[in-house]
Amino acid sequence: MGSKAAAKPGFAYSPAFAKSGITWDAARMDAWLQRPNALVPGTTMVFAGIASAKARADVLAYLQTLGKQ
Numbered sequence: 767m768g769s770k771a772a773a774k775p776g777f778a779y780s781p782a783f784a785k786s787g788i789t790w791d792a793a794r795m796d797a798w799l800q801r802p803n804a805l806v807p808g809t810t811m812v813f814a815g816i817a818s819a820k821a822r823a824d825v826l827a828y829l830q831t832l833g834k835q
Contacts, residue, residue: 767790767791767792767795767829767830767833768789768790768791768833769789769790770787770788770789770790771783771786771787771788771789771790771806772784772786772788780806780808780809780810780811781808782806782807782808782809782810783806783809783810783811786805786806788805788806792826792830795826795829796822796823796826799815799816799822799825799826800815800816800817800822801815802814802815
């Protein structure tokens with residue numbers, strides 16, 4: 767959370783994702799987890815999304831703990 771999308775060196779990001787300009791926050795991450803192609807049209811990541819709002823909230827809660835370690 768708080769970092770730019772597609773900014774970690776050493777990964778092959780799709781051109782759409784690399785040009786997205788996204789900075790991750792809870793709202794954008796929730797949108798990504800729900801429907802990646804809706805947030806970044808043209809992304810090549812093979813991830814259909816998570817339909818369950820509860821499951822997405824659980825993933826977000828976990829991700830938010832990672833920066834606190």
